[in-house]
Amino acid sequence: MSGNRLWALRPPEQCYHRFRIPPMTRIASRVSQLNGEGALAVYSRAKELERLGRSIIHLELGEPDFHPAAPIVDAVRAAVAAGRDRYCATRGLPALREAIAGYLKRTRRLDVAAEQVLVAPGCKMALSLAMMALIEPGDEVLYPDPGFPIYPSFTRGLGAKAVPFLLQEENRFQPDLEEISRKITPRTSMIIYNSPNNPTGTVFALRALERIAELAGKHDLWVVSDEIYARILFGGEYKSIWALPGMAERTVIIDGFSKSFAMTGWRLGYAIAPVPLIDAMDLLVLNTFTCAAEFTQVAAIEALRDTAGAVDAMVEEYRKRRELFVAGLNRIPGFRCQAPQGAFYAWVNIQDTGLSAEEVQAILLEEGGVAGIAGAAFGPGGKNYLRFSLASARNLLEDALERTQRVSMHWRAAVSR
Ligand SMILES: Cc1ncc(COP(=O)(O)O)c(C=O)c1O
Structure with missing residues (x-):
C-alpha cells in the first residue's frame, strides 16, 4: 500500500516552509529550531484538491465557523x-x-x-x-x-x-x-x-x-x-x-x-x-x-x-456537535474516541485500523474528502490519533461521518482480524 500515491502527503515539517532559503542567505540559527503547524499542511493539500473540483469537509483547522456577534x-x-x-x-x-x-x-x-x-x-x-x-x-x-x-x-x-x-x-x-x-x-x-x-x-x-x-x-x-x-x-x-x-x-x-x-x-x-x-x-x-x-x-x-449571550450559544452548539460527532466516530470500525471535556476537537484513537494515522489521514482526505490531522503533528504522543475540529456545522459533521464510514472499507479487514 505504501507505494500508492495516496500516501504521498508529505510530513508537516516538510510542507510548512514553502520558500526555500537560498544557500548564501544567512539566517540566524534559532529559526532552524522552529517547526510549523501540521494543520496548515493538511489545509494546503485540501485547498489544492478543492481547486481540482473535489468536495472537502474541513475538520483540520481550529477556527470557529462562527463570526463575532x-x-x-x-x-x-x-x-x-x-x-x-x-x-x-x-x-x-x-x-x-x-x-x-x-x-x-x-x-x-x-x-x-x-x-x-x-x-x-x-x-x-x-x-x-x-x-x-x-x-x-x-x-x-x-x-x-x-x-x-x-x-x-x-x-x-x-x-x-x-x-x-x-x-x-x-x-x-x-x-x-x-x-x-x-x-x-x-x-x-x-x-x-x-x-x-x-x-x-x-x-x-x-x-x-x-x-x-x-x-x-x-x-x-x-x-x-x-x-x-x-x-x-x-x-x-x-x-x-x-x-x-x-x-x-x-x-x-x-x-x-x-x-x-x-x-x-x-x-x-x-x-x-x-x-x-x-x-x-x-x-x-x-x-x-x-x-x-x-x-x-x-x-x-x-x-x-457579551450582551448577545454569544459565548453560551456557541458553546451549546459545540456541545451538540460533540455529542453527534463523538457517537458517530465510535461507530466507525477501528476508531475510538473519548468525549472532550472542553475545547472543540475530537481526538480519535485509530490504532485498531492497523494503519498509521498518516495513512488514515490520507485515505480520508484523498478518497473521502474529509480533512483531519494525524496526531503526530501534536507530538510523538499523538502517533496513533487523528484530530478533527468541531468547528463545522452539524450537517457537515454528519456528512463527514458518512464519508468516513464509506472509506473505512480500507481498514475494516484489519479490524475484524
Ligand atoms: C492551545 C492554543 N494556544 C494558542 C493558540 C493561538 O491563539 P491565537 O489565535 O489567539 O494566537 C491556539 C490556536 O489554535 C491554541 O490552540
Whole structure:
C-alpha cells in the first residue's frame, strides 16, 4: 500500500516552509529550531484538491465557523469611524485591561488587577512575549505531548530544551504528576500547559493543578497556563492554577478573543502575570509591534460584555456537535474516541485500523474528502490519533461521518482480524 500515491502527503515539517532559503542567505540559527503547524499542511493539500473540483469537509483547522456577534462588529465600525486608529498604549488600552480583569472575576472568579494585564495581537504573541521574558538559553521547559506544537518549537527557538510530559489515554489524558516530578532538573524553569487541552479536549483535574502548583513552589518554576479554551467547557466550572495559594506570583495566564469570541483574524490576546513580568513584556512590545490595533481593542471591550449571550450559544452548539460527532466516530470500525471535556476537537484513537494515522489521514482526505490531522503533528504522543475540529456545522459533521464510514472499507479487514 505504501507505494500508492495516496500516501504521498508529505510530513508537516516538510510542507510548512514553502520558500526555500537560498544557500548564501544567512539566517540566524534559532529559526532552524522552529517547526510549523501540521494543520496548515493538511489545509494546503485540501485547498489544492478543492481547486481540482473535489468536495472537502474541513475538520483540520481550529477556527470557529462562527463570526463575532453583531454588537462587536458594530463596535469596531464605530471605533474606526471615530478615529480610534492611532498608536496607543503599549500594554493595551486601560479600559480594556480593566474590562479583562472584570471578565476574569465574573467568569473564572480570579482576582486580577488591571496592572497585571498585557494586551497583544493574539494569544500566540502573548505567549511568545512571556516566553521571551522568562526563558534563558539552556533552560528546560516542560510541556504536554500531545499538545500545542508552538510550545516546544518556540522553547527551542529561545535556545532552551523542550521536555515533554505525556498525556495518555489510559490516564484519561490527564498529566502524570510522577512523570513531571521525575523530569524536573535544576535547569527546569517553566511548565507550560493548556487546559482544556488542544488536541485531547482534557480539562486538567483540580488535583493535577494542585500538584503542579506544589512542584512549581518547591522547585521555583514559572507556570504558563494557556487558557484560550477556558470558556468552551462542557461541564463544571473552570479552575485556573492562578487562584491556588502562592500561584499568582509565578503564573502567566494566556487567553484571548480568537476562540471564545470567534475573533481569530482580529488578532487579539492577552497575558495575565505579576507586574514586574508585565513590565518586562511591555519593553518587548515597545521593541517589536508597539501596540495591538486600537479599534479591535475598543471592540474587544464590547465582546467581553457579551450582551448577545454569544459565548453560551456557541458553546451549546459545540456541545451538540460533540455529542453527534463523538457517537458517530465510535461507530466507525477501528476508531475510538473519548468525549472532550472542553475545547472543540475530537481526538480519535485509530490504532485498531492497523494503519498509521498518516495513512488514515490520507485515505480520508484523498478518497473521502474529509480533512483531519494525524496526531503526530501534536507530538510523538499523538502517533496513533487523528484530530478533527468541531468547528463545522452539524450537517457537515454528519456528512463527514458518512464519508468516513464509506472509506473505512480500507481498514475494516484489519479490524475484524
Ligand atoms: C492551545 C492554543 N494556544 C494558542 C493558540 C493561538 O491563539 P491565537 O489565535 O489567539 O494566537 C491556539 C490556536 O489554535 C491554541 O490552540
